[in-house]
Amino acid sequence: MPDGERSLRLSPLDEQHRALRARMVPFAGWSMPLQFAGILEEHRAVRNQVGLFDVSHMGRLYVSGTDAAALVSRAGTYDARRLEPGQGHYSLLCQEDGGILDDFFVYRVAADRFLVVGNSVNADRDREQIWGLLEPQTNATVEDRQESTVMLALQGPRAVETLARVAGPEAAQADARRGLPRRRCTETQWQGETLFASRTGYTGEDGFELVTSVEPGRALWEKLVAAGVRPCGLGARDTLRLEAALALYGNDIDTTTNPWEAGLGWAITLDDGADFVGRAALEAARARVERHLVCLMALGPGIMRSGCVILQGGEQVGRVTSGGYSPTLAASIAMGYLPSSLAAEGTNVEVEVRGKRLPARVVPRPFYRRPVAPPGSQKPVPS
Amino acid sequence: MAVPPELRYSKEHEWVRVDGDIATTGITDYAQEQLGDLVYLDLPKVGTAVHQFEKLGEIESVKAVSDIFSPVSGEVTGCNEEAMKSPELVNQDPYGRGWLVRLTLSNASEVDKLLTAEQYEELVAQERAE
Numbered sequence: 001m002p003d004g005e006r007s008l009r010l011s012p013l014d015e016q017h018r019a020l021r022a023r024m025v026p027f028a029g030w031s032m033p034l035q036f037a038g039i040l041e042e043h044r045a046v047r048n049q050v051g052l053f054d055v056s057h058m059g060r061l062y063v064s065g066t067d068a069a070a071l072v073s074r075a076g077t078y079d080a081r082r083l084e085p086g087q088g089h090y091s092l093l094c095q096e097d098g099g100i101l102d103d104f105f106v107y108r109v110a111a112d113r114f115l116v117v118g119n120s121v122n123a124d125r126d127r128e129q130i131w132g133l134l135e136p137q138t139n140a141t142v143e144d145r146q147e148s149t150v151m152l153a154l155q156g157p158r159a160v161e162t163l164a165r166v167a168g169p170e171a172a173q174a175d176a177r178r179g180l181p182r183r184r185c186t187e188t189q190w191q192g193e194t195l196f197a198s199r200t201g202y203t204g205e206d207g208f209e210l211v212t213s214v215e216p217g218r219a220l221w222e223k224l225v226a227a228g229v230r231p232c233g234l235g236a237r238d239t240l241r242l243e244a245a246l247a248l249y250g251n252d253i254d255t256t257t258n259p260w261e262a263g264l265g266w267a268i269t270l271d272d273g274a275d276f277v278g279r280a281a282l283e284a285a286r287a288r289v290e291r292h293l294v295c296l297m298a299l300g301p302g303i304m305r306s307g308c309v310i311l312q313g314g315e316q317v318g319r320v321t322s323g324g325y326s327p328t329l330a331a332s333i334a335m336g337y338l339p340s341s342l343a344a345e346g347t348n349v350e351v352e353v354r355g356k357r358l359p360a361r362v363v364p365r366p367f368y369r370r371p372v373a374p375p376g377s378q379k380p381v382p383s
Numbered sequence: 384m385a386v387p388p389e390l391r392y393s394k395e396h397e398w399v400r401v402d403g404d405i406a407t408t409g410i411t412d413y414a415q416e417q418l419g420d421l422v423y424l425d426l427p428k429v430g431t432a433v434h435q436f437e438k439l440g441e442i443e444s445v446k447a448v449s450d451i452f453s454p455v456s457g458e459v460t461g462c463n464e465e466a467m468k469s470p471e472l473v474n475q476d477p478y479g480r481g482w483l484v485r486l487t488l489s490n491a492s493e494v495d496k497l498l499t500a501e502q503y504e505e506l507v508a509q510e511r512a513e
Contacts, residue, residue, distance in 0.1 A: 039445040040420040040471075235419070235446055303423055303443050325422045325445050332423075354441065354448065 011056045012150050012214045013221055020231055028121035030057040033233035042236035043327045046203050050156035051232040052224050058151050059104070059123030060211060061116040061130065065140035072106055072114045074276050075130045077259070079269035083108035088183045088198055090267045092259055093118070093129055098281030099255030101125045103247065103267070107185045107198055115185075115196065117151075117209070119249045129277065150217025154224065155207030155232075155240075157370070163197070163208055166223050171197045172208070180208070191216040202237065204244025204368050242333060243326050245295055245366035251306055252293060252321040252335055258285045261337060262293045263365070291318070292343040295367055296351065298332035299359040309352045310336050310360075317342055320351060326367060333367050334360070384507065385412045387478055391454070391494055392503035393436070398478065399454040401494055406455050409482040410442065410473065413507045418444040421470040426462040426484055433457060435493050439484060442473070455493050457486035 008031040011017065017024065022033035033054065035042065045051045063072050072080040078091035088107035092100050102125050104118035118126040123146060130142050154163055164172040170188040173180045180186060185198035196211040212220060225231055238248070247253045253262050259282065268282055298304055304323035309316050323334030334351065342349065347362040390398045396414035400407045415421065423443040433439055439453040463482050466472045473481035488494075498506065 034446075035419060038420050040422075239445060301423060302425070303448065305448070325443070327445075 009057075011054055012217060013054045013056060016218065016221055016225075017054065017231075020225070022231070022233060025234065027234055028057060028119070030120060032057055033231070035233040035235045036231045039233070039235035039239060040327050042230060042232040043239050045230035046156045046205055046232060046236065046240055047328060048157070050154065050158040050162050050207075050229050051236065052221065052229045053153040053155065053232050053237055054221065055151045055153050055209070056146075056149075056217075057120035058146075059102075059116070059118040059120060059126050060145045060149060060151060061118075061126060062109075062143045062145055063114045063116060063130065063140055064112055064143070065138075066112055067138045067140040068112050068114050069108075071130065071133055071138060071140045072116065073274055074133050075126075076104065076106060076116075077268040077276055077278065077282065078106065079272060079274040079276075080106050080108065080114060081274070082269070082272075085110050086184050086186060088185050088200060090264075092264060092267050093122070093126055094259075094276075094278030094282065095255060096278055096281065098258070098278045098285050100249070100253050100257050100259060101129065101255065103249055103253060103264070105198075105200060107196075109185060109187060109196065115211070120146075121250060133277075145211075148213065149211050150214055150221070152210045152217065152221060152224070153201050153203075153207060154210060154229065155201045155203040155205045157206055159205075159207040162224065162227060162229055163210075166227050167195065167197075167210075167220065171195055171210075191219055195220075202244075202246055203240035204246070204366060205240070205370055239324060239327060242322055242324055242335070243328055243366065243368035245335060247293070247335075248322055258288065260286050260289045261291050289340065291337045291339050293321070293335055293365075294338050294343050294362045295365045296320070296323075296334045296336060296349065296360045297329070297363045297367070298334075298351070299361055302353045302356060302358040303332040304334035304351045304353060304358065304360065308334070310338065311350045311352060311357065312342060312348075317349065323351075328368050332358075338362070384416065385478065386500045386504050386507075388500040390478070390500065391497035392500065392506075393452060393454040393497055394506060395436075395452045397439075397452060397454045399494070399497065401455075401488065401491070404488045404491070405460075406457060406486045406488045407482050408439070408454055408484050408486070409477055410451060411503070412477050413510075415474045415477045415481070418442065418447070418449060420445050421473050424467050424470050424473070424483065426467065427459050429459055429461060431459045433459065433486065435490075435496070442470075442483075451483065453484070453486070454497055455486065455488055455490070457489045459484055459486055461485040 076091035102122035310318040
């Protein structure tokens, strides 16, 4: 094992991954699976059937107490006080100057209990920001459960029926036939422990994110795989999220990003006087939108990658922040910031790919939107 | 991992099959496995003169792009157009339908600088151990 890998943190599912002959790679300080059978096969399984990701490297903070709602709302840009128990929402963790420290999901698990799920690479930032806002009189506790739990993402059009079959209808709330509504969450029992299930994901597909203690988490992984769910790695996670045009922290957004330019205004609550870290700067940034995060599709052969220069009329007009191959569209796709004057759909640009200029076009965001089943066409869930 | 005994190999994981003064090249089974799903091949035009161990083209998987190097010197007489349309052929059959470039060999003695199948297997074993 190379020296650099010795200090990597291991997922609680490390043994399971090695048994499935996953190719492991270092990612944000963790050793995680890049792929199992192959990125394309895994990507297609999620689009057409169902796939399972180990996302135990993600940050998981539980904030509890009568001041939990106020604390979580101070730390992030979305006013979590608006959430009903059982609801979740996307939010940003910003600096006072408005720079994005992390993007995360906040769930109101119960009236006085929140779960904050952020990027593994920013787990320390999330914890420090929330801790830093704790005052002696604050009635709230912050518990880091990154080490003591497993987090899985079960994604794909067959996620609901699969979770109902393996973990019981309560986890999927499948007795309602349609499962848990989008972005809602619930807690149920699995092998004698609490299982958190939310109807969320990072693939553009229907599905769940699941959190439970280590041992039941391993059992859940194994039972889902035994039920025929395809294990998937970080490679497919990236191609899926790119097709769905979901921002990746460190690529598409960072401390220098104006969130309004990234199209993340929906994560920011400005209209009810909520006070949060970075509010004043973000209000000012809203009036300073000069560029937009756009979707680009290559019109010729070649693959746009992160860092490639975007040109128009021979002049540099931007850079690719995320790029790659779209298995669904069988073409190269990318995201990058372009000046507002060039951000309209249909605008033609060139992208410099290893010394060659590849023609590309601004296309609607996202690249892929999952087909919505017509009402009444939902298959009954097997009991 | 397949390493056909009748081929010669480069340290950069290309193979070459020599038949008279015709050389057919591609990437090895180990290389395709390491690269993962291939999605794009950029190969030289017919008539291009290439030199041993110099860049022959580019090959891209979902995750990354890699250069491919010519195991021998010569002039390009053909590229595998079927594989350019369907790069997964290189994953499925790297020594057969997934060949990449055909050349007329300009210096047959260069083949002696390449690894035998046995030597190549040792190289892969070393890389895997690292």
